[in-house]
Amino acid sequence: MSADLPKDRAPSIRDVARLAGVSHQTVSRVLNDHPSIRATTKARILQAMEELQYRPNQAARALSKGRSRTIGVLTASSAQYGPARSVAAIEDAARRQGYFVDTANLSVADPAAIEDALEHLLDQAVEGLVIIAPQERVFDVLERLDIAVPYVSLQSTRKHDLRALAADQILGAKMATRHLIDLGHREIVHLAGPQDWNEAEARMRGFLLEIDDADLMTHPPILGDWTADFGYFAGQELLRSRDFSAVFAANDEMALGLLHALHDAGLSVPGDVSVVGFDDVPVASHSWPPLTTVHQDFEAIGQRAFAALLAAMGMPVEVAVGPVAPRLVVRGSTGPVPVSRLPLLKRY
Amino acid sequence: MSADLPKDRAPSIRDVARLAGVSHQTVSRVLNDHPSIRATTKARILQAMEELQYRPNQAARALSKGRSRTIGVLTASSAQYGPARSVAAIEDAARRQGYFVDTANLSVADPAAIEDALEHLLDQAVEGLVIIAPQERVFDVLERLDIAVPYVSLQSTRKHDLRALAADQILGAKMATRHLIDLGHREIVHLAGPQDWNEAEARMRGFLLEIDDADLMTHPPILGDWTADFGYFAGQELLRSRDFSAVFAANDEMALGLLHALHDAGLSVPGDVSVVGFDDVPVASHSWPPLTTVHQDFEAIGQRAFAALLAAMGMPVEVAVGPVAPRLVVRGSTGPVPVSRLPLLKRY
DNA sequence: CTCACAATTGTGACCGTGCACATGCGAGCA
DNA sequence: TGCTCGCATGTGCACGGTCACAATTGTGAG
Structure with a gap:
C-alpha cells in the first residue's frame, strides 16, 4: 500500500513530491503555508507526508534560509532555584514559538570559560541570547567579542539597564530593609552575595540606600557566596563579633543557614534576632520560623525575557515592559525589637 | 590589510580558501584534521580563518554529514534541585565533547505534551536523548513513537532497567528505612511521591521491602506531590489520624514541610518523631533539626548519563556501569524511640 | 472567442560543507 | 629512464531545503 521503498535516508520534500505527483x-509551499495552493493539491501532499512519515530537515532549512530558529541561554548556577525556574519558562515560551533552545552553563565564571560558552552558543548560530549569568564580567566578554546577535539579560547591569528584566532588585532590597526598620530595628546587618554578581550588588545597594534614608549607621556587609553553609558560618561569626538585632540576607539559602546558626546558639527568632531573605524559595515558608522574604516571580521573568528577546530580534511582539515587581512576604522570622534588649555580645 | 570586503553573509570555507590560495x-581538510596536509599550507589556512573571523556553519555541516551533533534532554520539573543539577552536568559534559544540548521541559506530563516535546527534539534531529522525565507514561510514548535515536534514562523503569543510571532508589529507600528500624522504630509512615513517577514508586518499593524484611506492619503510604507544602499538610493530617514514631519522606522538601508541621504541633524531632528525607538538598543540613537524608550525587549521575548515551550512540567511551551508590547521611532529625513513649494520638 | 490577469505550479540555482574520485608531484627502485 | 606508489591538493556533486523567476492553467470581461 505505502510506496516507501526503504531507502537509507530520511524522506525529503522531493520524495514527498514524487509520491504526490x-x-x-509545491511541497515547500505547503510547508510554509503559502497562500496560493489548491486545496486538493495541498491535501494530496499532506497525505503523502503522512504516508512517508516526512519530517522537515531543520539543518537544511537553516542553511538555506540563513536562520537557525535557535536561541541560546547562557546561565551560571543553573541548579539554583530561581535561574532554573526562569530557564524552564524561557524554554517553554520558546518552544511554543517554534524556537529551539540551546543552553550553556557556566560552572566557573572566569573569562575563558565565559568565552568558551559563548563561542559554543555562537557556533550553533543562535539568533539571540538570554543571559542569566549575572557577573559583570560576562558583559565585558560580550562586549569584547562584539557579538552580532541581540541579547537580553535577566539581571540589570550598570551599563545595560534597559535590557534588565528581572524583578527590581534594588526595590526588593529596600522593601526588606524598610520592613526591618519599621519594626524598630536599628542595628541591621546585611549578609550579601558575591559582589561580582550584579544581583548581589543591587541588593546591597538597595539595603544601603534604605539604611541611609533612615539615617542609620551600619557595619560593612558580609560578603557571602549564596550558600546555606556560608550563612551558617557567617551566623556563628556574627555572634562572636557584632551586635545586631536583625539580618537581611541577600538570598534565602544564606538566611536559612543563618537561622540554623542562631538556633544553635540558643537564640530566638524573631525574639532576639529578626531575619529576612530574598527569593522566596519553596521551603522558605517551612523553615522554623517561616522565613520573611522577598518574592520574585521567576516564571514571569523568564517569559518576559523571551518576549523581550524576540522583540530585540526584530519580531513583532507585545512585550510587557519594565521589571517585574518584587513582593515582600512577611512570615515568622521578623518581629519588633524586644523592649528590653540585651546586647547579643554580652549574652553570648 | 585584511582582505575582507564586507559581504553581507558570513565567510565560508570558500572565502577562506580564496584568501589562502x-x-x-583543503580548508575542509584543515577543519576535520585530515592527516595529509603540508604544515605550511595548514598554517596559511589557519591564518586566513583568523583574519576572516571564520566560524564553521553547523547547519551546513549537519546537512552534509547527516549528523547534528546535538543531543536532546527531556525533563520534567527541571526547576527541582536534583534534575537541574544533573542537567547542568550533562550539558557540561556534552559541550566538552563538542555536542550541543537541546532541552525540552515538560510543565504538564500528559501524553500530548510529552509527544509534543519529543517531536520538538526530534525536529532538531537530535542524535540521542536523555530522559529525566520519570513518568512511566513518557516511556510509553517513546515506545509508541518508535523513536529512531538511542536514549538513556536517569530513572529506572520497570521495562528498561538496563538503561537506568541514577542512584539506586530502592537501595536508598531501604537504607533510610533500615536506619529507622535500627533505631527501634516500629511504627513508620512513608510519605511517598506521586506514583506515576518511577522514582517515587521505587522509593516506596524499597520502603515496603525493608518493612517486610523486618516483619513490621505499616499503614499504606501517603501519596504526595513532592512539595514542602504537601509535607506540611500531610504532617497535620498524620497527627490527627495515625500513631507513629518515624516518617520516611520520599524527598527532602516534603520532609522539611513535615518538620514544620511537627514543630507547629509542639512535638520534638527526634524526641517524639524521627524524620528521614531523600536527596540531600543543600538546605537539608540547615533545617531544625538538620535533616537525616539519603544523598545522591546528581552531578555524577548527569555525567554518567551522557557517557552512557554516547556509548548508546555508538561512540567509543568507557562508561562507569551500574547505578551510582546512594549514601545515608545521618543528621539530627533521627533518634531512638523514647523508652516511655506515649502514643501521639493520645497526647495530641 | 480572445485577451488580460490572477492563481497555481514548475525549473534551476544556491546556501556551506563533506565525500568520492581525479590529478599532480616527488621519491624510490629496477 | 621509466614506472609505481603515496602524499598533497583540486574538481564536482550531493545533502534538503528556499528563492527568484518562468511557465502553465484558470477566470471573467469585452
Whole structure:
C-alpha cells in the first residue's frame, strides 16, 4: 500500500513530491503555508507526508534560509532555584514559538570559560541570547567579542539597564530593609552575595540606600557566596563579633543557614534576632520560623525575557515592559525589637 | 590589510580558501584534521580563518554529514534541585565533547505534551536523548513513537532497567528505612511521591521491602506531590489520624514541610518523631533539626548519563556501569524511640 | 472567442560543507 | 629512464531545503 521503498535516508520534500505527483517546490509551499495552493493539491501532499512519515530537515532549512530558529541561554548556577525556574519558562515560551533552545552553563565564571560558552552558543548560530549569568564580567566578554546577535539579560547591569528584566532588585532590597526598620530595628546587618554578581550588588545597594534614608549607621556587609553553609558560618561569626538585632540576607539559602546558626546558639527568632531573605524559595515558608522574604516571580521573568528577546530580534511582539515587581512576604522570622534588649555580645 | 570586503553573509570555507590560495576542500581538510596536509599550507589556512573571523556553519555541516551533533534532554520539573543539577552536568559534559544540548521541559506530563516535546527534539534531529522525565507514561510514548535515536534514562523503569543510571532508589529507600528500624522504630509512615513517577514508586518499593524484611506492619503510604507544602499538610493530617514514631519522606522538601508541621504541633524531632528525607538538598543540613537524608550525587549521575548515551550512540567511551551508590547521611532529625513513649494520638 | 490577469505550479540555482574520485608531484627502485 | 606508489591538493556533486523567476492553467470581461 505505502510506496516507501526503504531507502537509507530520511524522506525529503522531493520524495514527498514524487509520491504526490507535484514538484518539490509545491511541497515547500505547503510547508510554509503559502497562500496560493489548491486545496486538493495541498491535501494530496499532506497525505503523502503522512504516508512517508516526512519530517522537515531543520539543518537544511537553516542553511538555506540563513536562520537557525535557535536561541541560546547562557546561565551560571543553573541548579539554583530561581535561574532554573526562569530557564524552564524561557524554554517553554520558546518552544511554543517554534524556537529551539540551546543552553550553556557556566560552572566557573572566569573569562575563558565565559568565552568558551559563548563561542559554543555562537557556533550553533543562535539568533539571540538570554543571559542569566549575572557577573559583570560576562558583559565585558560580550562586549569584547562584539557579538552580532541581540541579547537580553535577566539581571540589570550598570551599563545595560534597559535590557534588565528581572524583578527590581534594588526595590526588593529596600522593601526588606524598610520592613526591618519599621519594626524598630536599628542595628541591621546585611549578609550579601558575591559582589561580582550584579544581583548581589543591587541588593546591597538597595539595603544601603534604605539604611541611609533612615539615617542609620551600619557595619560593612558580609560578603557571602549564596550558600546555606556560608550563612551558617557567617551566623556563628556574627555572634562572636557584632551586635545586631536583625539580618537581611541577600538570598534565602544564606538566611536559612543563618537561622540554623542562631538556633544553635540558643537564640530566638524573631525574639532576639529578626531575619529576612530574598527569593522566596519553596521551603522558605517551612523553615522554623517561616522565613520573611522577598518574592520574585521567576516564571514571569523568564517569559518576559523571551518576549523581550524576540522583540530585540526584530519580531513583532507585545512585550510587557519594565521589571517585574518584587513582593515582600512577611512570615515568622521578623518581629519588633524586644523592649528590653540585651546586647547579643554580652549574652553570648 | 585584511582582505575582507564586507559581504553581507558570513565567510565560508570558500572565502577562506580564496584568501589562502587553496581549494575549499583543503580548508575542509584543515577543519576535520585530515592527516595529509603540508604544515605550511595548514598554517596559511589557519591564518586566513583568523583574519576572516571564520566560524564553521553547523547547519551546513549537519546537512552534509547527516549528523547534528546535538543531543536532546527531556525533563520534567527541571526547576527541582536534583534534575537541574544533573542537567547542568550533562550539558557540561556534552559541550566538552563538542555536542550541543537541546532541552525540552515538560510543565504538564500528559501524553500530548510529552509527544509534543519529543517531536520538538526530534525536529532538531537530535542524535540521542536523555530522559529525566520519570513518568512511566513518557516511556510509553517513546515506545509508541518508535523513536529512531538511542536514549538513556536517569530513572529506572520497570521495562528498561538496563538503561537506568541514577542512584539506586530502592537501595536508598531501604537504607533510610533500615536506619529507622535500627533505631527501634516500629511504627513508620512513608510519605511517598506521586506514583506515576518511577522514582517515587521505587522509593516506596524499597520502603515496603525493608518493612517486610523486618516483619513490621505499616499503614499504606501517603501519596504526595513532592512539595514542602504537601509535607506540611500531610504532617497535620498524620497527627490527627495515625500513631507513629518515624516518617520516611520520599524527598527532602516534603520532609522539611513535615518538620514544620511537627514543630507547629509542639512535638520534638527526634524526641517524639524521627524524620528521614531523600536527596540531600543543600538546605537539608540547615533545617531544625538538620535533616537525616539519603544523598545522591546528581552531578555524577548527569555525567554518567551522557557517557552512557554516547556509548548508546555508538561512540567509543568507557562508561562507569551500574547505578551510582546512594549514601545515608545521618543528621539530627533521627533518634531512638523514647523508652516511655506515649502514643501521639493520645497526647495530641 | 480572445485577451488580460490572477492563481497555481514548475525549473534551476544556491546556501556551506563533506565525500568520492581525479590529478599532480616527488621519491624510490629496477 | 621509466614506472609505481603515496602524499598533497583540486574538481564536482550531493545533502534538503528556499528563492527568484518562468511557465502553465484558470477566470471573467469585452
